[in-house]
Amino acid sequence: MNLFGxxxxxxxxxxxxxxxxxxxxSKWNxxxxxxxxxVATGLIGYFGSIxxxxxxETSRTNLNAELVTVTPNNSVIRHQLFYGKYDFELYSNFTFFRADSINGDxxxxxxxxxxWGYNGSFTNNITVGSKELTTTVGIQYRQDLTKExxxxxxxxxxxxxEQYQFGNIHEINAGIYVNETLPLSPRxxxxxxxxxxxxxxxxxDLLFNPASKAQASTTIISPKxxxxxxxxxxxxxxxxxxxGFHSxxxxxxxxxxxxxxxxxxxxxxLGVIWKPFPRLLVNAAAWYLWLEQEFIYVGDEGVVEPSGQSRRQGIDFSLRYQLTNYLYLDADVSTAKPRAxxxxxxxxxxxxxxxxTSAGGLSWQGLGRFSGSLRYRYMADRPANEDNSLVAKGYLVSDLQANYSFKKQQIGLSVQNLFNNRWKETQFATESRLLTETAPVNEIHFTPGTPFFARLSWSLFW
Known part of the structure; x- marks a missing residue:
């Protein structure tokens, strides 16, 4: 069930x-x-389970209110209040019978x-000499309470x-920021x-009797x-x-x-945005990211493990091209070299x-009553462990969307995985043991990607 207003x-x-x-x-198996x-030995099928x-099952309710005011001198004041209620219960088994050979893991x-929380900002333009300085000052506040x-x-x-973790969490994040934009010259x-x-x-911590309670606070400054x-x-x-930072x-x-x-x-x-002629837009950038500490969440043990500093660097490339009055082409390509x-x-x-990685496709609109797109997304092979001895296989998947519009109605056909490629959506290097095995095995574990799936829809507008 999904409702939105x-x-x-x-x-x-x-x-x-x-x-x-x-x-x-939503509720699911x-x-x-x-x-x-x-799968390789035929114990289960590609879409089977151990x-x-x-x-x-999960549910979420969100409420949001935003008030924007433009003052007589063209300043902008923004207020946002939000609230969310989130329930979640998930049953998983990553290692099968590695830890408990009788009951499973x-x-x-x-x-x-x-x-709940609040976001507010004030944007103002002032003249500094012959230049116009745009200043935004903002505050943000969010509070999270979880029960059990x-x-x-x-x-x-x-x-x-056995209960590994059981407790109540109370988190608060408050922030203040200033953003300044100044044209130093016409260019x-x-x-x-x-x-x-x-x-x-x-x-x-509710595992203790009586329950124990502890807290910690910290502050970080992030310039740009x-x-x-x-x-x-x-x-x-x-x-x-x-x-920035990693929470x-x-x-x-x-x-x-x-x-x-x-x-x-x-x-x-460092990048460039280039529009050589009206129907073509190109964006290319070389980027670098250094992280002081990587974290790995080990879900079945309830711990977060630090794994040291890391560096990522790469090149991004984007293209937007209008082939005809009705046909549009876009493509995004990103390369990276991540290392610990x-x-x-x-x-x-x-x-x-x-x-x-890459994503893109062809879109058509303005062609009479017809509109739609043919899209692709691509992920190359990537290391699944620290020495690259286990590899997470890449994939190429295509989707189709076709619409036919009336005055106040629209009929749509949506097709996922148009060519019915077999692909792995998530992959992890995991040590597990099956019921018939005497010792654990470390290899790729995966969830299968969506096979060919078509959906017909009808929309009414008023």
Whole structure:
């Protein structure tokens, strides 16, 4: 079930109000992550399962209100209030019978979360000499409360064998930022900003009697600097740089008393936007990202493991081309070289980090009552472990969308995986043991990608 509603209107000529609300509920059974060897030996089919009791259910309700006012001197004031209610229960079995040869290794992850917050900003233009300086000042606040967040060892969904994690989480993130944009000359523009984030994490461990409660807080400052040079209406060169961070699980943050829980991320990219003629737009950029600390979540053990510093660098390329008055071509290609720092060469691969991806296709619109697209997405092979001895296989999948519109109606045909390619959607290097095996085996485990799937839809507009 999926419901969505939106209201957009003007309270006055200068103020507009947008209200949105949505809710959904979903319940499913699934095959989970299955090992390559189980399919190769014929133990199960490509869409089969080892533990038929994997699955779960989830629901989420969101409410959002946004108020935007333009003042008489063209300043812009934005207010946003939001609330979310999130329930989640998932049964998984990643290792099958590796830890428990009798009952199996099924786990339950469960959460009941309330979150709410506020985003506000004020944008103003002032004249500095002969230049116009655009200043944005903003504040952000978000608070999360979870009740009885759980990770447990279970059997057949209905029997709890052991609780690994069980507690209440209280998280607060408050931030303030300033963003400045100044045209230094008709062709050169500078954009600089800084934000300060404060995190407060509290965990109440219900496995203790009485329950134990602890908290940790930390602060991080994130600056940025972007430069734009526009020698003509057809060409812009830019250099973007900034600092961000990687957040972490409260259940890891609190035991460390807030130390090393917001590792910094430094990134930059040098690019060009070029429009050689009206129907062609090209964007190319070389980029770099350094991360102070990588984290790996081990879901079946309820821990987050640090894995050291990392570096990623690569090149992105985008193309938008209008072939005819009705036909459009687009393509995005991204290459990357991700590596762990401080490791021996050949042992420094970042598991599952993409090395080559691409997406694009053909779209048609304005051709009478017809519109639609033929799209593709591509992922190249990538290392699944640190020495690249296990490889996560890539894929190429195509989708089709075709629409026919009437005055107030539209009929649509949507086809996923048009050519019915067999592909693996998620892949992990996992050590598992099947019931018939005497020792664990480390190999690729995967969830199968969607096969050929067609859906016909009818829409009514008023």
């Amino acid at each position: 939106k209201y957009h209107g003007h309270l006055s000529e200068a103020t507009r109000l947008t209200l949105t609300g949505s809710t959904f509920y 699934h095959s989970g992550q299955i090992p390559d060897r189980a 533990d038929p009791n994997e699955g779960g 099924q786990i339950r992850q469960k959460e009941n979360r309330h979150l 967040t759980e990770l447990s060892h279970t059997k057949n969904r209905n029997k709890t064998l 050169f523009t500078a954009n600089a900003g800084v934000r300060i984030d404060v995190f407060r994490n509290q965990y109440e 600097l972007n430069l734009y040079y526009t020698p003509s209406a057809q060409l812009q060169i830019y250099l973007k740089s900034g600092k 972490n699980d409260t259940r890891v943050v609190v035991p460390q008393n807030g130390r090393r829980i917001l590792p910094a991320a430094y990134g930059s990219d 720092l401080g490791e021996t060469e050949g042992q420094d691969y970042l598991p599952l980090a993409p090395v080559l």
